[in-house]
Amino acid sequence: MRRLSPAALADLPAGTGPLLPPQDTGVGIVHLGIGAFHRAHQAVLTEEAMAAAGDASWGICGVTQRSTAVLDQLGPQGGLYSVLVRSAGGTDVRVRGPVRELLCARDDPAAVPARLADPRVRVVTLTVTEKGYRHDPATRRLRTDDEEVRADAAGRPPRTVVGQLARGLQARCAGDAGPVAVLCCDNLPANGEVLAGLVADFCDLLPAAEGERLRSWIAANATFPSSMVDRIVPATTDTDRAEAARLLGVEDHGAVVTEPFRQWVVEDSFAGGRPAWEHVPGVVLTGDVEPYEAMKLRMLNGAHSAIAYLGGLAGFAHVADAVADDDLAGFVRRFWAEEVVPTLDVPGGFDVTAYQHDLLERFANPALRHRTAQIAMDGSQKLPQRLLATARDRLAAGGQPRLTALAIAGWARYVTAGTAEDGTPLAVDDPLAAELARAGGGAGGGRAATEALLGVRAVFGDELPADPGFRALVLEAASALERGGVRTALKEALAG
Structure with missing residues (x-):
């Protein structure tokens, strides 16, 4: 069986292809932590928002932190993957195409801040799980004694999520790349506020003048809206991939599985604009998450x-x-x-x-x-x-x-x-x-x-x-x- 790819889209069953031509979609979002949850939730809703508004500028550059598994799955498929929506009544499937680029932070740590500095990127989203923030859950502060955090602050190409964000914002400042919103989608209370605090803690590790300049730029040019995500996404199995192949007629190494229910509550505070998520069922834009x-x-x-x-x-x-x-x-x-x-x-x-x-x-x-x-x-x-x-x-x-x-x-x-x-x-x-x-x-x-x-x-x-x-x-x-x-x-x- 041939593998899912842009060339295979014409042969998919009716109604199972991407909502937009992938080749016409530009990158406006960098997502840190491109696992199954993001692909089944925010990426799907973003593709639907682009289709509803006729604005294809919000495609996604997905960053995986350590493992190359997602790159191996999606890279040969041109970023395409299928979403199996399962209920007691059966399974629906559609190939999705909002992911336009893929990076591995472990293999090329300098590439992540550089990508964040692109003026066309106006939103950064994250699903790196709670542990990815290297913070103390009890105090909600950055573990500034963490060796990896300190190495990032000392100037190496960053390998921690907070280091990547801070250095990316610093690169935007240096390049006058314009405003940006950093949208945390992980299960942390007041996640936007917490993430802003972690970035501020990182700034405190920098030389005084450097840290103060970055803090001032962030205050004037960046927002950290909070969000709440809700969709159950179990780990994909070989049985799931076999079902995707049966339904689509192509082999999909990047298939993800989820439920019909979906909800994304988003604080509407975006310094550089955002996709038209208000047109998408399941999204709530609010002033208080x-x-x-x-x-x-x-x-x-x-x-x-x-x-x-x-x-x-x-x-x-x-x-x-x-x-x-x-x-x-x-x-x-x-x-x-x-x-x-x-x-x-x-x-x-x-x-x-x-x-x-x-x-x-x-x-x-x-x-x-x-x-x-x-x-x-x-x-x-x-x-x-x-x-x-x-x-x-x-x-x-x-x-x-x-x-x-x-x-x-x-x-x-x-x-x-x-x-x-x-x-x-x-x-x-x-x-x-x-x-x-x-x-x-x-x-x-x-x-x-x-x-x-x-x-x-x-x-x-x-x-x-x-x-x-x-x-x-x-x-x-x-x-x-x-x-x-x-x-x-x-x-x-x-x-x-």
């Missing part, structure tokens, strides 16, 4: 993490299988209703009850096969916004976040126990894996391990572990997990 962001982080992502750790410990490999379990589904419903929703400032007119129903339906979508192990990755970076924020707000209101505490205890057991309850090995893929192992790895995944992990300041900070109510709830849940496993801990938490 925070209510949507908190709702998504605490409800969807918080429940996802709880399911990943508790479901993973119980032996469930996929989210849909986990929420088919009555105890886990009951836990999720009460977690939302009793502990998360009371902490939210729900946007006017938003039906939060219907949102909970829709989330559970999305989790239960049998066609997605979203792996709990994929969601469990990088937990040290995710816990502060997904679970700890809920616990902190419930405690401040005089509540007892018993179910949230169980999810946190589930994380602690997941990263220290070594195996699930059925003997399946549990891999710990986390930037703080070594620190977590030092803190709790010798305690066998039980209450003692959980108590030790509460002392990891990069995750928990100082205030929350010092709260006797919080500490007692988490350790009580850890004891239940150690004594009787997930099933016992769920029953006790739900009865409490």
